[in-house]
Structures are given as structure tokens and as C-alpha cells.
Amino acid sequence: MRSLQLLGVLSLLLVAQESLAFKAHDFKTCSQSGFCRRGRALSARAKEAKSSWKSPYSVDPGSITVASDRATFTAGVKSSLYPDIKFGLELRVHDDGVVRVRMDEVGGIRKRYDEAAGWALIAEPTVSKDIKWTSGKKNIRAVYGEKKENEIVVVFEPLKISLLRNGKEQVVLNGQGLLHMEHFRTKTPEVTHTEEPAAQEGEEVIANSETQVVIKAENPRAWFEGDTEDDWWEETFSSWTDSKPKGPESLSLDISFPNHGTIYGIPQHATRLALPTTTGESPVFSDPYRLYNADVFEYLASSPVSIYGSIPVLHAHSVDSTVGIFDAVASETWIDVGRASEKSTETHWISESGILDLFLMPGPTPEDIFRQYSKLTGTPVLPAHWSLGYHQCRWNYVSSDDVRTVQKRFDQDDIPVDVFWLDIEYSEDHKYMIWDEKTFPDPVEMVNDVAALGRKMVVIVDPHLKRTSNYPVYQEASERGLLVKTKSANDEYEGWCWSGSSSWIDFFNPAAWEWWKGVFKTQKSAKGWSWTQSTEAVHIWNDMNEPSVFNGPEITMPKDNIHHGGWEHRDVHNINGMLFSNLTHQAVAARSDTPKRPFVLTRAFYAGSQRFGAMWTGDNLGTWEHMAVNVKMVLSINIAGMSYAGSDVGGFFGNPEPDMLVRWYQVGAFAPFFRAHAHIDTKRREPFLYDQPYKGMMRDMLRLRYSMLPVWYTAFRETTVTGVPVLRPHYVMFPKDPRGFDIDDQYYVGASGLLVKPITAKDVTETTVYLAEDQVYYDYFNHFAYRGATKGKDITVPAALHQIPLFIRGGSIVPTRERPRRSSTSMKNDPFTLRVALGKAGYARGDLYLDDGETYSHQKGQFVWREFIAEKPMKKGKTIRISSKDLGSAKPNEAVDGVTLKTFNPANEFAKSIGDVRVEKIIVLGITTKPTAVRIEGGEDLIWDYTPGVACSDKKEGIASVLTIKDPKVLITKDWAITIQW
Incomplete structure (x- = not known):
């Protein structure tokens, strides 16, 4: 019996592996539909x-x-x-x-x-x-x-x-x-003739082995509909036949x-x-x-x-x-x-x-x-802060000890990471949420070991349920009548996926909703089975939810399957995956008495999926072509409402060379969702496995991402209120500039003023970046000032392997946290650095949004939202004033996602909890004259350094001047002002 089971599993895997490459014949073209x-x-x-x-x-x-x-x-x-x-x-x-x-x-x-x-x-x-x-x-x-x-x-x-x-x-x-x-119509009964009828004038006889039908040669509707019933009542593709019971x-x-x-x-x-x-x-x-x-x-x-x-x-x-x-x-x-x-x-x-x-x-x-x-x-959900960090995944980390070892290696090499992932092999015979005791004998202890260092885990839960009596999730779904039915509307649909013989929950059935939420409870429930071998530190990855069916037409579910309400699968196919991630999102949020923001990653999605979490671009290849197109795909998904998007860093398939992997990390570091992932047949490629200089380059990109988490989190706050995406193509930023309409290889991050152009080709040492306006743009790393033009301008910039073209738009203030940490949770009380990039008019602005990053207390006013402004006061003398003021009180209705606040208390409990967090450095770019004094307004002089620019002026390009104000000790939650005089 055991050998027969093994043979079945091996056969399934062979079928699956055979499909692991794009085959045009697996999917319809328009002419075949x-x-x-x-x-x-x-x-x-x-x-x-x-x-x-x-x-x-x-x-x-x-x-x-x-x-x-x-x-x-x-x-x-x-x-x-x-x-x-x-x-x-x-x-x-x-x-x-x-x-x-x-x-x-x-x-x-x-x-x-x-x-x-x-x-x-x-x-x-x-x-x-x-x-x-x-x-x-x-x-x-x-x-x-x-x-x-x-x-x-x-x-x-x-x-x-x-x-x-x-x-x-x-x-x-x-x-x-x-x-x-x-319109709906009744199928014309087939007419069988005992002898061949004679065709009259204006008619022709169409005959086959079973029927003979007389059809008017001049069909009055043929000019519009065509003269044949083209796949009205039945349609065959490859070996599958769609019964099409409702007709055209x-x-x-x-x-x-x-x-x-x-x-x-x-x-x-x-x-x-x-x-x-x-x-x-x-x-x-x-x-x-x-x-x-x-x-x-x-x-x-x-x-x-x-x-x-x-x-x-x-x-x-x-x-x-x-x-x-x-x-x-x-x-x-x-x-x-x-x-x-x-x-x-x-x-x-x-x-x-x-x-x-x-x-x-x-x-x-x-x-x-x-x-x-x-x-x-709806607008995108405000994600948990930790989920904007780096996610480490592969198919598969093979044991609980493997997970612990990977975590240890990240820490030994001082590489930050927030989340470790488990793919399908964690589960016993692919019965999701049932741990394989041979390889994961201590799942709760393993998760707790990860959580002890401020990190989370994400575990895959696919929609196909193994049809076996020893899988309680399937058994309960079957007994409650919650599974998708065949075209007869009486029998459970059976298909094949990673679990072997499988059935699928019908989430169009409201009866499935509360039951599914109960499945994710970490405490035993009298209402059914619950995932007690889990903790609140475990979040969920919904894969294969198109749905993917290995032995189905076009690797999915037959269109004549029946869902709740009597609707055919053809009617609801594109919504199916959204409902799975929607209910999973609700289930994870409902695990605890104090709801915490869940992280749910989905592969399939529809309009509205932005309300339930993140998506990724699926099973990409580790090639330069896929790296380039994934940037464009993530931009497209962003403008369609789903800001929380990314692609598999390194490519799911293949073994990228170290230089390609470095470029992949640069792409990932500037995507809203940042995860490395790899197929089971690929070589292990965690950053710590590589020799120098590649390991150092990947670590630098990860540290850059972590330093910019305030930028990403603030950008997400904005999109939860306005719907404007986190990643913004040129046509969004400059809608009246036709030169930018086709640009999709560079983009802006929120309203931060950061412009990035990831490099997605081999052996590049320099590249061209388009500046759409008459404004100064500062290189983020070396402070070189590039000058735009009224009608747009192309600039050539260095882009060696260790470099990513990244610029601060003049007129922006960028808040960062510069201290390297093992994870984002270790940064909660770290001080801030403000980069003030003065624009042509000597003005700059930026904002910073903070909350506890985990609960929904921000919807009750528990947050900090600050505005930073650098400007020349309306008075005589050469002065720049940099100030911080509360935005929550000024704009309470624009502060948080989905909730209208009538008033806001800047001295709320969260603000008090970070009351000692300060600004430790202010970097001002573009002051062309050395200051004579820098002081807290109404207070003491500050310590500062000034480096004059090189060949740089209001009209010339060159290295910009840099004023560095050292530890002004101003608090992030309080109003303050600093004056710079010369």
C-alpha cells in the first residue's frame, strides 16, 4: 500500500514538473476560445x-x-x-x-x-x-x-x-x-432524417454522421453574428470538453x-x-x-x-x-x-x-x-511595519533546524531580515497546517525562536484540500457542504494538485467564512478543528489560488463546475483567488483578542484585492529579461490599485550569477514587497553564502532598504487615504510631459522625492536617466547635483555593479534611520536622519508617519504624523529655517486608512511611548554659502560641518555643498525649528 501511494505521489510530481515551463499548448489563444x-x-x-x-x-x-x-x-x-x-x-x-x-x-x-x-x-x-x-x-x-x-x-x-x-x-x-x-436561448433540437432532403433554391444541406440540418443560405443575422453556431453549446480544448449548459x-x-x-x-x-x-x-x-x-x-x-x-x-x-x-x-x-x-x-x-x-x-x-x-x-491596506522589511524564502527550508541555522547565519553576517518563509514541504503529505513531524517536530518552539529576535514567519496555505479522512480541514469542509461542486451540482469536485486528489473550498458560500476563521485560531475551539500548532507570529501565503488544478483545462478548474448560488465557475473565475485571500486575511486578523494587522500574500487577485494584502508576480525566471519586465509589471499593478507588490528576487527558476543576483536585490530593495524566493531545484542563494564583494553589495542594499523604512511606511499611509500608488511612473508625476508617457524603467517612491532607476541588464557601468522638469536632482550617495530642464533632459549617470541610480528631487526632505539592525522591530526607538534637498527656490518639504506598526490602534488616533519644512523666512537677511510641526491635528481626516477622525491628540499614548526618539542628524544639500550660525530657534548653537560644493552652482552641475548638523537633539514628536544663517 505504501509503495502504491509513493508511486502516485511520484506520478503527480512528474506531471507537475513537466508543466514547469511555459507551454503555449496548455493555454488557449483567442482563436481557440x-x-x-x-x-x-x-x-x-x-x-x-x-x-x-x-x-x-x-x-x-x-x-x-x-x-x-x-x-x-x-x-x-x-x-x-x-x-x-x-x-x-x-x-x-x-x-x-x-x-x-x-x-x-x-x-x-x-x-x-x-x-x-x-x-x-x-x-x-x-x-x-x-x-x-x-x-x-x-x-x-x-x-x-x-x-x-x-x-x-x-x-x-x-x-x-x-x-x-x-x-x-x-x-x-x-x-x-x-x-x-x-442572449440566452434554447438549443435547437437535432433533427435526424431518414433520407437526404432535397435542397431547395436558396438553401444548402449541411450533413454529418448523426444529423442533417437544412440551413438558409441567406441567414439574416449572419452579417452581425456569423453564419454558424460557433461553439455555442459545447467547446473542446485539448482533451477537455466544456459542456456549456447555458449556451452562448x-x-x-x-x-x-x-x-x-x-x-x-x-x-x-x-x-x-x-x-x-x-x-x-x-x-x-x-x-x-x-x-x-x-x-x-x-x-x-x-x-x-x-x-x-x-x-x-x-x-x-x-x-x-x-x-x-x-x-x-x-x-x-x-x-x-x-x-x-x-x-x-x-x-x-x-x-x-x-x-x-x-x-x-x-x-x-x-x-x-x-x-x-x-x-x-477601496484603498490598499496599511501593512504591518515589519512586513516592509526583507523576506527570506525558498522552496523549501527542509526542517526546523534549517530555519534556525538560516536565522543564525543572517545574524552572524550582520544582514537584516524580518521574515522567514516555509513552502509546501513543511506539511505532512501537503495537508496544509498539519506539520510534518519528522522534519518539523517542534513547530511552536521554532516559531518562538524566530519571534524571540523580533521576527515573523510566513507559512504557505494553498486552497486545494487533500481528500483524505485523516485531514480534518477537508473532512469538516466536506461535512459542512462547503466544497465546490461538479457540473451536476451534487458531487464534490475532485482535481489534482500538490496534495494529490484534492477538493476546493467554495468561498462564495457565506457558510464557509466563519468556519475558515475558526481554522486559524491558535486555541482549541468547540466549533471545529483549529491550528493550535501555530502562534500569532505566523502569517500566511496563499498560492495556487487561481485556482491551479494540475489535471484541469488550462491547469485550472472546469468552467462548468458549480459554486454557491448555482453560478458556474466560468462566471466567477477571476474573483475566486481574491475571496481566498480575503477570508484568510480576516482569519489571521481574528486570531487574537486584540486584532493585529495580518500579512497575507496572494498570487491570484482581482479588483479590490488591495484591501487584503500583498501580491507577487509569480513564478518568474532568473534572467535579465524577467528582471526588467518585473519592474514594469509591478508599476502596472501599482497603478491598478495594488501598491503592495513585488517579484521574486533572484527569479524563482534558475541559478543567477552573482552579478545578476546583486541587481535583483537592487530591484527588490525598491519594490513595496521585498522577498527572495527560489525553486526547489535551484542552488541555495541566501546572501550570506556569497563571497565578497557580492555579499557586501547585497548587504548594503538590504541596509539601505531598512534605513528607508520610514519612507516606505509613510508612502503606504498616503496610499491608504488617497489611493495614489506607492510606486509612481512618470506619467503620474508629470502628466503633461509626453516624453515620459512611455517610461517604465524608472519611477518615484511615493511623495518622498526619491527617483530610482534599477539596472536590469548585464555589465552596465552607466545609464541614462530622464529628468522631466527644471529642478535639481541630487545623487543620494555622492550628492552630485544634476540640473533638469523645462522641456525635460536626459542625464548620464554612473551605474557600476555596486551602484543603483537613486536621486533626491530638489524640494524634498527624506527621513531615514541609519543604524544597522538585525530587523525592523529593533529600530523602533532609533533616532532619525533628515536629508534636506533644497530645490531651486531654496524650499523643501517632507513628512513622516509612525504608529505601533502592528495593531489597529492608529485608527483610534494612536500615531505620529509630522511635517518638515525648509524655507526662507519672509524677512531680510540670508536665513533658512527648518521646522517640524504636527500634521495629525491639521488634517485628522487624512491621517489614517478608512477611518475619519474628528480630532487628533498629538500627545497620544503612542506618541508618549516614543517621546525620547530624536533627530540625530540633519543633512542639508544645496546651501551655496558657508553658514555663519546654526542654532535651535530660541535656543543654543548647534555643532555642524560644511563641505562646499565642487563646480556646482544654481545653474551648473557638480557636487553639491553639504551642511551636516550633528545631533541637534530635537524630538521627533515635538514642534521645533532650526535656523541657518550666513
Whole structure:
């Protein structure tokens, strides 16, 4: 029996290993997907017909009803193709100017899936109280906005919806006439003839071995739908057949941006930030972008192929404005991108199922788009402070002693680390949360040994549950009826993954929610099994939650599986992974009486996943190409709402050379989520294993990351309030500079003023950095001052292996903690250094946010939020005044994530707990004359050094002057001012 079990496991691993490389035949192209093929064919017929093409959909003017709220109107929509089929259209304008467009089949023989928005939105949006619809013979319209700059127009025949700003079209729906909602219908019974019928004039006979059907040669609907039932009722891919019991139900819609030539978003794809074309004369990709969460091993470094997550949000940008759309659909979706001109973009969205539920975000700035989108789906969660440190992982640390040894080696080499991770081999036969007693005989003691040094552990919990009677998690889920069902809706679905024969929890079932929270309790519960061999220092990694099924179609779950409510998996596929991480996030937070911020990493995600933790770019390769594209992917994920993102440092697959690994650490140190990870077949590559100089270079990058934790934490505070991402591409920072629209290899970190360009190519010793403004930029390390220009300027900077191009934008103040420590928890009482980078006008500003980094007490006002300003006072004399003041009292409503504070007490308990923390050094860059006095305002003179600049002036580049104020002893929680005179 034991040998048979071993044989089964080995067979499974062989299957899995065989898939550990991207194989195009494992995944569909558009031509192999029936509904995508139909959608593209519709587009081709429209282009061929050109000006004679007309959408069959129109609004019935007599059916228009304006709701009592005045912001909403509904109307009936009919199709000339099917006069008996009815559709309903609804438009509503939200109080922030966002327009929601919904269209659904009315009175059909089945109900279309309409719950995707319910999972993504944080609340039902509030409609505007200042809207008035005006209906005419040909259209209905509404003008709104503070200056009446926005207008939404619905043309009746053919149906077209346009969002305008100052009279210019920003977003147009169905302008190309590609709207098509395939209505539900009854399958035509097959007709078997005893003898071959004679074809009449105008008819042809289509015959096969089982049936003979007479079809009109002139199908009146063929001009729009095509002349064949193309995979309407059944679809085969490779060895799998999708039963498609509901028949065709896809939704096709063209969305145009007539005055926007650059678009971003719709992650996750391995490609440039500014999306390349898929249609037109010279498309970059031949297939559309696909949104279908999939376990794609070793994904290509340039491809429109779907990967692990799907966020159907898109930004369209121009010098004049930014607009956005959010398409609340959860089914497989393909998106074609084309350029009508240099200043106009056309997209075609083709989804397998669901209703039309589209949000038009008017902008007009990138910041407005982030605010509007986050008001819909939520802002990123404020992470635990420790989770912004360095995470060390591999598949697998093989024993509890292995974990202890790795921790010891980090400390021996003075390399900081905050988290150690365990992959799937910690568990007995891949029964997650059940420790393998042979290799991990003392899991609680091991975790406590790690926690004793202020560190945490992250343990993987995948969604597939091993189907065995000795696994209580599976047994309880099965007994409670919480598992996904097969297409019969009666039987548990069985698939294969790391655990062998597996089933999956259906988190669309509310009954699963409280039960799952109980599973993570560290104390015994009378309500079911709980993870008592765990502690609050253990956090969770949700992998394989696309879901990944080794023996399933496209390595995932069959689309005709059934979820709670009777919905097919095809309807909810892209939401599945978000619900798993959502409930895990809640479960980890609920372990203790005093809730603490959980860390949950997810591979699969959807719109709204930013509320539940971090993501990473999946199973990348240890190559220069993947290093480069991962930077672009993380930027794309950031602008789509998920700031807490990163990629596997070193690459999951392969054995990078030491120089490549150094560059990977530079990339990781400037990503919001910083984790090294590696495949089980790779060589061990912890930083302490390398010889000098590589070990020293990696240690330096890790120490740099830790010194900048105040910057990262402060940036995360801002994104939890505004939705503006932590990583900011050039078009976000400088939306009116067209030279920066395509830049995706350098970016800014929050509002800190830090500009970074990671090096992602071999043997680079210098590189080009683009400065978009007439401002000074200081090299972070050697203080060289580079001068920008009004129309932008390229500068050449050194970038040897030990160097990462990093600059402080003039006008910024950067707070850091410079003392090397073993982990972030050891830094809580360390003093601060302030880098004051004076801008052209002699001014600089920065802020610093602090709280306990672990609990939710910040939502009750337990935090410190300070503003630092350097300015020239309005009086005679040459003086610069550097000051610190409380921001929490001035802006209580902007202080913390998701909570409105009416008042704020700067002398709160947390502030008192760090009351002795001081500023130990202030470095001022750009004072061109040696000071005569530096003193605390109203107090004593300070000790300082001044190094004059070299060949540097207000107009010339060179090494900037540096004033170093030594230990001014000003406290971080108090108001103070320092004056510099010369």
C-alpha cells in the first residue's frame, strides 16, 4: 500500500514538473476560445463593412424613466437582430462624477451573472444630488461638475454612450458598433432524417454522421453574428470538453478614447507599462490581452497571455487629461488594443459571461483617477511595519533546524531580515497546517525562536484540500457542504494538485467564512478543528489560488463546475483567488483578542484585492529579461490599485550569477514587497553564502532598504487615504510631459522625492536617466547635483555593479534611520536622519508617519504624523529655517486608512511611548554659502560641518555643498525649528 501511494505521489510530481515551463499548448489563444473568436469575427465584419456598419442596438425613447434621485435613468434597449429579446439599460452619476453603465437581459430564460461588482466594491456608491437629465428626440444627456465641464450623452439609435469633458469626447461606448450581448436561448433540437432532403433554391444541406440540418443560405443575422453556431453549446480544448449548459452568453463592447493615445493597466501581463497594440497595421502582439487567472509557469517576458491575476481597470492618458474605466466582470475576458491615430486609442472587450457593468472615471488627472477608483474598490491596506522589511524564502527550508541555522547565519553576517518563509514541504503529505513531524517536530518552539529576535514567519496555505479522512480541514469542509461542486451540482469536485486528489473550498458560500476563521485560531475551539500548532507570529501565503488544478483545462478548474448560488465557475473565475485571500486575511486578523494587522500574500487577485494584502508576480525566471519586465509589471499593478507588490528576487527558476543576483536585490530593495524566493531545484542563494564583494553589495542594499523604512511606511499611509500608488511612473508625476508617457524603467517612491532607476541588464557601468522638469536632482550617495530642464533632459549617470541610480528631487526632505539592525522591530526607538534637498527656490518639504506598526490602534488616533519644512523666512537677511510641526491635528481626516477622525491628540499614548526618539542628524544639500550660525530657534548653537560644493552652482552641475548638523537633539514628536544663517 505504501509503495502504491509513493508511486502516485511520484506520478503527480512528474506531471507537475513537466508543466514547469511555459507551454503555449496548455493555454488557449483567442482563436481557440469560441466566444473570443466570435467577438473578433464581429470586429472583422465591422471593419470590412466600414461606413455601412450599424449597431443593431437602440434605446426605446418611450421607455426612459428618470429616478427620483435624478442621477439615475433607466431605459429599454432592443436589438434589430432579435426583436423579441429585451434588454435594460441603466446609467447613474456618482457624487464624484463617476458614471456607472449597466445593461442586462430582461425577462430572459436564464439570469446572467451580476454579482461581480458586489465582490469588488466596498459599498454601493452614492449618487450625485446635482444631476438633471435632459431628454430629446435623439438622445438623453446630463451636464455636471463644478464648472459643468463633464457631460454624459446617450444616443438612442444606434445606441452610443459618450463621456465628454469641455465638449471633447473622453470615452465612447459602442462608437464602432461592436456591442453584442448574446442572449440566452434554447438549443435547437437535432433533427435526424431518414433520407437526404432535397435542397431547395436558396438553401444548402449541411450533413454529418448523426444529423442533417437544412440551413438558409441567406441567414439574416449572419452579417452581425456569423453564419454558424460557433461553439455555442459545447467547446473542446485539448482533451477537455466544456459542456456549456447555458449556451452562448458572451458580451462584446468597443470602448474608444478618441483623444487619448496612451493607455495603461489591465494587469497582469508581462509587457510594457504603456500597453502595446494587438490590432492594426503593425500590432506588437497578435492576440488580445487576456484576463483569466492562470498558473503560467515560466511565463514569457513579453506577452499578452494572462497570468495569475486580473484587474479590469484601464487608464487612458494624454497631455490634456486622464480618464479611466473599470469593467466589473469576473469571467474570462479578452481585450484588443488599437490606435486610430497617434492621439486616439480603440479597445474591444470580449467577456464570456456576465452583464455590462462599467464605471467611467472622468479624471481629469491621474490623482483623480486613483481617488475615483479607490472610492469604488477601496484603498490598499496599511501593512504591518515589519512586513516592509526583507523576506527570506525558498522552496523549501527542509526542517526546523534549517530555519534556525538560516536565522543564525543572517545574524552572524550582520544582514537584516524580518521574515522567514516555509513552502509546501513543511506539511505532512501537503495537508496544509498539519506539520510534518519528522522534519518539523517542534513547530511552536521554532516559531518562538524566530519571534524571540523580533521576527515573523510566513507559512504557505494553498486552497486545494487533500481528500483524505485523516485531514480534518477537508473532512469538516466536506461535512459542512462547503466544497465546490461538479457540473451536476451534487458531487464534490475532485482535481489534482500538490496534495494529490484534492477538493476546493467554495468561498462564495457565506457558510464557509466563519468556519475558515475558526481554522486559524491558535486555541482549541468547540466549533471545529483549529491550528493550535501555530502562534500569532505566523502569517500566511496563499498560492495556487487561481485556482491551479494540475489535471484541469488550462491547469485550472472546469468552467462548468458549480459554486454557491448555482453560478458556474466560468462566471466567477477571476474573483475566486481574491475571496481566498480575503477570508484568510480576516482569519489571521481574528486570531487574537486584540486584532493585529495580518500579512497575507496572494498570487491570484482581482479588483479590490488591495484591501487584503500583498501580491507577487509569480513564478518568474532568473534572467535579465524577467528582471526588467518585473519592474514594469509591478508599476502596472501599482497603478491598478495594488501598491503592495513585488517579484521574486533572484527569479524563482534558475541559478543567477552573482552579478545578476546583486541587481535583483537592487530591484527588490525598491519594490513595496521585498522577498527572495527560489525553486526547489535551484542552488541555495541566501546572501550570506556569497563571497565578497557580492555579499557586501547585497548587504548594503538590504541596509539601505531598512534605513528607508520610514519612507516606505509613510508612502503606504498616503496610499491608504488617497489611493495614489506607492510606486509612481512618470506619467503620474508629470502628466503633461509626453516624453515620459512611455517610461517604465524608472519611477518615484511615493511623495518622498526619491527617483530610482534599477539596472536590469548585464555589465552596465552607466545609464541614462530622464529628468522631466527644471529642478535639481541630487545623487543620494555622492550628492552630485544634476540640473533638469523645462522641456525635460536626459542625464548620464554612473551605474557600476555596486551602484543603483537613486536621486533626491530638489524640494524634498527624506527621513531615514541609519543604524544597522538585525530587523525592523529593533529600530523602533532609533533616532532619525533628515536629508534636506533644497530645490531651486531654496524650499523643501517632507513628512513622516509612525504608529505601533502592528495593531489597529492608529485608527483610534494612536500615531505620529509630522511635517518638515525648509524655507526662507519672509524677512531680510540670508536665513533658512527648518521646522517640524504636527500634521495629525491639521488634517485628522487624512491621517489614517478608512477611518475619519474628528480630532487628533498629538500627545497620544503612542506618541508618549516614543517621546525620547530624536533627530540625530540633519543633512542639508544645496546651501551655496558657508553658514555663519546654526542654532535651535530660541535656543543654543548647534555643532555642524560644511563641505562646499565642487563646480556646482544654481545653474551648473557638480557636487553639491553639504551642511551636516550633528545631533541637534530635537524630538521627533515635538514642534521645533532650526535656523541657518550666513
